[in-house]
Amino acid sequence: MADRDFYRDKRRVKTHIKIWLAVLVGIGLIYLLYQRLAVDQIAGKLDASPSAQKDAASILRFAPDAPQLAYLHIQPVTEIFQPASETLNGRIAYDENYTSRVSSPIAGRTMRVAAQVGDKVRAGQALLWLDSPDFASAVADLRKAEAMLRQKQLAFDRAKTLYDGQVLARKDFEAAEADLKQSEAEMQRAKLRLQNLGSIEVADADAQRFTLRAPISGVVAERQANPGTEVRPDAPNPLFVITDPVHLSVLIDLSEQDLNKIHLGQAVSIEVDAYPETPFSARVANIGQTLDPATRRLQARCAILNRELRLKPEMYARVTLLADEKRKVLRVPNSALLTKGLYSYVFVEKEPGVLEKRQVVLDMQSRDYSIIKQGLQPGERVVTTGALLLNSELSGES
Numbered sequence: 559m560a561d562r563d564f565y566r567d568k569r570r571v572k573t574h575i576k577i578w579l580a581v582l583v584g585i586g587l588i589y590l591l592y593q594r595l596a597v598d599q600i601a602g603k604l605d606a607s608p609s610a611q612k613d614a615a616s617i618l619r620f621a622p623d624a625p626q627l628a629y630l631h632i633q634p635v636t637e638i639f640q641p642a643s644e645t646l647n648g649r650i651a652y653d654e655n656y657t658s659r660v661s662s663p664i665a666g667r668t669m670r671v672a673a674q675v676g677d678k679v680r681a682g683q684a685l686l687w688l689d690s691p692d693f694a695s696a697v698a699d700l701r702k703a704e705a706m707l708r709q710k711q712l713a714f715d716r717a718k719t720l721y722d723g724q725v726l727a728r729k730d731f732e733a734a735e736a737d738l739k740q741s742e743a744e745m746q747r748a749k750l751r752l753q754n755l756g757s758i759e760v761a762d763a764d765a766q767r768f769t770l771r772a773p774i775s776g777v778v779a780e781r782q783a784n785p786g787t788e789v790r791p792d793a794p795n796p797l798f799v800i801t802d803p804v805h806l807s808v809l810i811d812l813s814e815q816d817l818n819k820i821h822l823g824q825a826v827s828i829e830v831d832a833y834p835e836t837p838f839s840a841r842v843a844n845i846g847q848t849l850d851p852a853t854r855r856l857q858a859r860c861a862i863l864n865r866e867l868r869l870k871p872e873m874y875a876r877v878t879l880l881a882d883e884k885r886k887v888l889r890v891p892n893s894a895l896l897t898k899g900l901y902s903y904v905f906v907e908k909e910p911g912v913l914e915k916r917q918v919v920l921d922m923q924s925r926d927y928s929i930i931k932q933g934l935q936p937g938e939r940v941v942t943t944g945a946l947l948l949n950s951e952l953s954g955e956s
Contacts, residue, residue: 616915617908618951624911626951631943632907635934636889638827638837642881643819644924648810648828650873653861656805658774659796661789663755666690666768668787673798675781679772685798686770686783693768696755700748703741710734710741776800779871801871806864808840810877811855820845825880826860830873838862838869842879887921888930894942895928896949904934905941905948913941915952 620627666688673685717734720726755768780799783789789797808828812820820842828838840862849856860877862869895918896903902920905913918933934940941948 616952618905618913618915618948620911620913622911626944626947627911629944629947630941632939632941634937634939635930636835637886637936638878638889639825639880640882640885640887641827641922641929642824642879643816644922645926646810646812646816646877646879648808648860648875648877650830650869650871650875651807651809652779652799652801652871653805653807656774656776656802657779658772658776658800660685660770660773660798660800661791661793661796662688662768662770663791664688664690664692664696664768665790666693666788668783668785668789669767671781671783671785673772673778673781675778677778679775679778679800681772681775683772684769685772688768688770688789690768693755696748696751700745700752703745703748707738707741707745710738714738770797772798772800774800776802779803803867804864806862806869806871807843808860808862808875808877810858810860811853812858813855814849816879817856819879819881820858825883827878827880828860828862828869829876829878830869832873833868886936888934888936889927890930890934890940891927891942892923892925894940894945896945902928903949905945906934907939907941913948915949 667690669687669689671686673679673683679685714734714737717726717731721728721731777800778798779801781797782795783797808826822842822845824842826840826842828840829836830838840860842858843861844859846857890904894904896905896915901917903915903917906916908914916933919931920928921931922929
C-alpha cells in the first residue's frame, strides 16, 4: 500500500512539473511574439515615412518633420587637451594634508555634542563634552601638585633664611632645595598630562567635565558621537572627521604599462558622472613606490582645488593623464563611430536635416571615447546616437 502511494505521488509531481514547463514555454513564446510585433511596428513606421534624399554617396537630407530625426542625438565635438594615456578609474577622497580624524584621548560618557555634520568649526572650538573620571583624576593630581609645590616653596624659603643666618646645616638646606625641585617636576608633569588631553586652560578645568576640541579649522564631514555614548581612546573609528572641502585628492590605480606616462606635477583632467561635460583640472602630487601584490597596481594621488564645492569625497571619477597642456585634440564617443574594415566614419551635421558620412582617422581609442586625429574640425556637430540607422538609410537597406 505504501509503495502504491509513493508511485502515485511521484506521478503527480512529474505531472505538475510538465504543466509548469508548458506554462513557462508559453510565456516565452508570447514575449518573443510581442517583441517581434514591436519591431515590425517601428519598421513599418520608418518604411511609411518619407525616405531620405541622397544628394551624393555620403550625404543624407531629411525633411524637418522626418521621424528618423527623433532617433538621432547630435552634439558638438568635444575639445580636450592632448591625453597621455587611456582614461583611468579614480576616486575622490579627502586630502589628508587638510583632514583631521578626531578621537577622544580619554575614556568617558558623552554629555553634549556641539558640532553637527556640515558645520564649520575653528581650531580650538569645542566639539563635545565628556563626563570622565579619568579627567577628574588628572585634575586632582594637578591640584595636589600645586598644593605640594606651595608647601615646598615655603619650606625652602624658611630653610634659606636659616641657612643664610648660619642657623641651619647645609645638608638640611640642600634637602629642602631638592624637595622644591621635585615638587616643581611633579607640577610640570601634571600640567603636561592635562595639556596632552587637550585642555587649553588648566586653571579653568572642570572637576570631571572634559572638553574635546577641534585641532584644525574646517568642516565636520563625519560624526560618530551621540549624547550618552561611551567613548574610549582605543575606539576603531574617530568621533569626528574635520576637513577642508576646498582641498581634495583623486586616487588612481596605475597599471605597470602606465608607469612611464606619469610624473610629479603632471596635469590631469578629471570627469565625474554628476557633471559629465565638465572637466576638472588637477595635478599629480604623489606617486606610490610599491605595487599591490594582489592587484598589480600602483596608487597615485592627485591634488585638486574644489573651490565651487561640486566634488564630494567617495565620488567615482574618470582620470586622464595629459601629455600637453597647450595642444587640444578632438574627442567623440565611441557610439558615434562606424567601422568598415580598417576605416572609421562619423556622420557630421552640415545643416539641420543634412548629414554627411565622413571618414576620420583615430589617434587613440579608449573604452568610451576616441581621439580624432584627422577628419573633423572644432565646433562641428556629429551624430552620437543613431549612426547605424543613418548608415542603413545611406546604403538603401531601410
